[in-house]
Amino acid sequence: MAPAIKVENLSKAYQLGQFGTNTISGDVQRWWMTKILKKEDPFLKIGESNDRSVKGESNIAWSLKDINFEVQQGEALGIIGQNGAGKSTLLKILSRVTSPTQGGFKIKGRVASLLEVGTGFHPELSGKENIFLNGAILGMRKHEIKNRFDEIVDFAGVERYLETPVKRYSSGMYVRLAFAVAAHLDAEILVVDEVLAVGDAEFQKKCIGKMNDISKGQGRTILFVSHNMGAIKALCSKAFILHKGKVNGLGASNDIIAQYLKINETKYNYQHSNGKINVKFFGIFNAETKEKSNNIPHDVDFEIKIVFESNIDNDNAIIAILLKDSYGLKISTIHIKPFHIQSGENRIHIKIKGGYLVPNTFSWLLNIHDQYESIFKIDNIASFKIFDNGSDFYKWERIDYGKVFLKHTVI
Amino acid sequence: MEINKEEKWDLEVTPERGLFELPLKDIWHFRDLLVLMVRRDVVSFYKQTILGPLWFFIQPVFTTLVFVFVFGNLAGLSTDGLPQGLFYLAGITAWNYFADCLIKTSTVFRDNAQLFGKVYFPRLVVPISIVTGNLIRFGVQFLLFMGVWLYFYLQGSDIFLTWVALLFPLLVVLMAFLGLGLGLMITAMTTKYRDLAFLVTFGVQLLMYTTTVIYPLSTAPEKYRHIVALNPMTGIIETFRYAFLGEGMFSWSLLGYSTLVALGSMILGVLIFNKTEKNFIDTV
Secondary structure, eight states: OOEEEEEEEEEEEEEOSOOSHHHHHHHHHHHIIIIISOOOOGGGOSOOOOOTTSOOSSSEEEEEEEEEEEEETTOEEEEEOOTTSSHHHHHHHHTTSSOOSEEEEEEOSOEEEESSTTTTOOTTSBHHHHHHHHHHHTTOOHHHHHHHHHHHHHHHTOGGGTTSBGGGSOHHHHHHHHHHHHHTOOOSEEEEOSOTTSSOHHHHHHHHHHHHIIIIISOOEEEEEOSOHHHHHHHOSEEEEEETTEEEEEEEHHHHHHHHHHHTOOOOOOOEEOSSEEEEEEEEEETTTOOBOSEEETTSOEEEEEEEEESSOEEEEEEEEEEEETTSOEEEEEEEEEEEEOSEEEEEEEEEOSSSBOSEEEEEEEEEEOSSSEEEEEEEEEEEEEEOSSOTTGGGTTSOOOSBOOOOOOO | OOOOSOOOOSEEEOSOOOTTOOOHHHHHHTHHHHHHHHHHHHHHHHTTOSSGGGHHHHHHHHHHHHHIIIIIIISOOOOTTSOHHHHHHHHHHHHHHHHHHHHHHTTHHHHTHHHHTTOOSOTTHHHHHHHHHHHHHHHHHHHHHHHHHHHHHHTTOSOOOOGGGGGHHHHHHHHHHHHHHHHHHHHHHTTTOTHHHHHHHHHHHHHHHTTTTSSOGGGSOHHHHHHHHHSHHHHHHHHHHHHHHSOSOOOHHHHHHHHHHHHHHHHHHHHHHHHHHTTGGGTO
8 A cells, every 4th residue: 555644853942942132143143054154963962852841951852853654545554652652743734734854754645633622613604604714624624514514513512503603602512513524524644633622422422423434434544642542452453662752662552552551650668757657669560460560450450568667566457548530539459457467678569450440540558557546648640541442432431420430230 | 674565645734844845726725715714704793783784984084073173174274175075085095994904913813822723724715805905895895986976976066087097996906005005014024012002003004195195296395205106006096096086196116116115015014924924833
């Protein structure tokens, strides 16, 4: 199959800081160097990577550096990466909103980009007028929109409100209409940024279905950025990680997602003490791989290891480990009792069965107490993520459908 | 990657774009968008108003009334023997079109940063749609002018159409080019440093006094006349008055000068705009 997009040595530099009187002297200098003396741009010389947490020396940041990849026709390619890794910049360049600093790309066919839902919608105009306006902005001719008009309205499900100004629409209707227009474009390449985060579950499912249809059914090419690993898995056969402005591994989306979750783990050390107890370690481990991990597949068992030092001795203590959700609500408590706290080092190692927790972020509260009072308490520690490894609910990933899966049978 | 067969690509994007590489084909492809944008601007202008399109009339009528009162009656400026209302209305109608085009196009990048930041289409479509949309407004105001003209004509005022009225389409094009060209230059130059934008808001108003909206060129003292004539709008307004009212200074050299400036600023404006459009989103 022939490539539809070919990106070659693509780099993009951004100037940091404020534009003001300081920059005009820099601009003049730069213009003199590059245009008159035909020398290399002095501002681009210092190659610093795109790491927002480290303070650099120059006021130029490479948002993207030497990006190379190809997308075949009819392929759906997922792009994953942390915030600020350069995903949006890459999509902006590919949809020609801005241009590269170095390198370039080649494209076969028309590109329709959906970097934001409802770009160019005018709040005062009716839904119908906006379909035409939005379609035209995305590069469709009027007759093309007319041909697809019924399909678009049908997909968005807003027939009753067609003559109403879109400013009266609910946000859900707005998103539905906007996506419907973009999804019915006749472009050969569809560039989609994280736009499915809005909209309800039913609609998200519909969108993924539609995009699947576009790429697999109609043989069109899709570039898809999302934080929703379930969606990437469902839609894209291939993916790559964008890490600090560089392409980091390109391959089957399953492998890449696993690789990404591993990179994403933050390192931490607990050093917490109240004089009696000193917690030195509190970690979550994937029971299958035996590795320490903050990202646990929802269907895999995991373990908690706690190491603490004590200068008291109590053979009738209780260790309470509370699981809390991202809002801090308590979900469940594990009691270990009686627990014999020895002076010196103590270890706790427990295994928790997988498959019960709904993909989400959780954290722990550790309370060590005796019959009467708390000896030691530490809250919000060892935050970890349960990610969807293909549950029945993966399409509802952004939707709150509870915290636990109840094991059940339908009778 | 082996370099095998010559691949055929529809689009190749590189960092630099030539100065004269205008995306004319793209603009032609987006002509429907142009029409829709004009429609959007016109329709959204009077949405949720009671008087609706009547608002197109109200501004020139009131401006004319105030001018008649202040400049005609209080200051007693000459109007070349023409009815005051008609004299001012002619100037205001022409000036408004130029000023609207200039002011609105001079903020194209900033006003549309949100849209331009999310989707590509030839940016020139927007300023062209502004100029075209203003044309509708100008048309309505011109009808008003002709209505007033007819009223004074029937009243027996000494006004008459001259053959120069045949140049009317040229005048409209010149005003559009002038407003568009200057606006494009300003918007392109204000994406990074906004200083110039402050100048536009009051500059356009001041500029009106250096042209012949409120006084005829013939009454300007000889030694200042060439300064007033330096404003390219002077030639256009004078020609406009001469065409429809039979008074005013019409000369080919004055009109020729205006034409040259209009064409020059249009070409320069488009080139600068085109150069800026591909990266402005990083600095705006």
